[in-house]
Amino acid sequence: MSYDRDLAFEYNSPTKIIFGENSIKDIGLEIDSLGCSKGLIVTDKGIVEAGLAEKVEKVLGRRYAGTYDQCSQDSGFHLVDEGAAFALEKEADILVSVGGGSVIDTAKGMAVVMKEGGRLKDYSGVQMLSRPQTPHVVVPTTAGTGSEVTKYAVIKDWERNVKDFIYDDFIIPDRAILDPTMVAGLPPHLTAGTGMDAFSHAVEAIHTLNRQPIADGMALQAIRMMVQYLPLCIEEGENLFYRGQQQLAAAIAGIACGTTFFGLNHAMAHCIGALFNVPHGVGNSILLPHVMLFNLEECANLYALIAGAMGLDVNNLSDEEAGKAAAEAVWELTKKIGLPQKLREVGVPEEGLAEAADLSLADGCIVYNPRLVMGAEEVLEVYRAAW
Numbered sequence: 001m002s003y004d005r006d007l008a009f010e011y012n013s014p015t016k017i018i019f020g021e022n023s024i025k026d027i028g029l030e031i032d033s034l035g036c037s038k039g040l041i042v043t044d045k046g047i048v049e050a051g052l053a054e055k056v057e058k059v060l061g062r063r064y065a066g067t068y069d070q071c072s073q074d075s076g077f078h079l080v081d082e083g084a085a086f087a088l089e090k091e092a093d094i095l096v097s098v099g100g101g102s103v104i105d106t107a108k109g110m111a112v113v114m115k116e117g118g119r120l121k122d123y124s125g126v127q128m129l130s131r132p133q134t135p136h137v138v139v140p141t142t143a144g145t146g147s148e149v150t151k152y153a154v155i156k157d158w159e160r161n162v163k164d165f166i167y168d169d170f171i172i173p174d175r176a177i178l179d180p181t182m183v184a185g186l187p188p189h190l191t192a193g194t195g196m197d198a199f200s201h202a203v204e205a206i207h208t209l210n211r212q213p214i215a216d217g218m219a220l221q222a223i224r225m226m227v228q229y230l231p232l233c234i235e236e237g238e239n240l241f242y243r244g245q246q247q248l249a250a251a252i253a254g255i256a257c258g259t260t261f262f263g264l265n266h267a268m269a270h271c272i273g274a275l276f277n278v279p280h281g282v283g284n285s286i287l288l289p290h291v292m293l294f295n296l297e298e299c300a301n302l303y304a305l306i307a308g309a310m311g312l313d314v315n316n317l318s319d320e321e322a323g324k325a326a327a328e329a330v331w332e333l334t335k336k337i338g339l340p341q342k343l344r345e346v347g348v349p350e351e352g353l354a355e356a357a358d359l360s361l362a363d364g365c366i367v368y369n370p371r372l373v374m375g376a377e378e379v380l381e382v383y384r385a386a387w
């Protein structure tokens, strides 16, 4: 694995990770260590119904300030602003997000509005903040998003029907409590979808133009772990060891892509998510092999490494053959864990592909794709192949 002589990058991953079965019991100590005393749980109705918010409420004890449970599948600016007002009314001084990516991203936005005032819209974009924000402890209930360790928050603009983002060192969560008992009840289709989101994070960290050795090492390790343990999490969801390994792999992939950014796969997944409500991980999963084949001419050597990490014997293969084998292996993995293979299966209309392709060109992730995207027609071809 080689790098250009002009390699230059920043690596900043300050989130303290606390991993282990029943590690949520340490939340109180972590809140104390951050100098806070009143934690507001940020979550959604499904997590409340599953009893997971209550588990966290119990361990918070006297530090519990209340629960904001209005988060939705796609976070929204209006929800962030509403949640921040609720948190201030409850006099919370720290947020404890309990959920998947949308919940975590909602809390990241709330942390900003609580500190800076105004509306989150005022701070969307890149590095708009200049000081630490409201402290934030994350308890993920999916193993995929990686948002517990990243500087990104994807927030949907419901008025314009597009996904906007915040990219800022000051929204990186302070603590990530990775407790396998909090993901053990995740149903197979959500385990698979969110798991493939993490898998696509690892692949995009490796092929992005921003790739660098720290992230490469982590992403390859995350791939090794996910190939082994993601299918086992589907087969035996209650197994806390398997769940913990996938949870760690997702966080490792999150740290990797959190320092490198993404590529065409996330650009395209964001757009079909915004236009047709395709769940983020499922969109990434369907598109990934097609994007790998699109990129093959630019980074076959990197995909050959991914093939090796996936356990394929690539000794007698050229980089191109190994890269193709890696894309095939991704398909096999997604079939094995029961995910849909085509965009038509998840409600994307054929006549909507052109609009999604146009929209993709405006997504920030596309800039870092290893193969330069020359226009909407090229993206449309990839969408069509995946349709």
Ligand SMILES: [Fe+2]
Pocket: 145, 197, 198, 201, 266, 280, 284
């Ligand atoms: Fe993602």
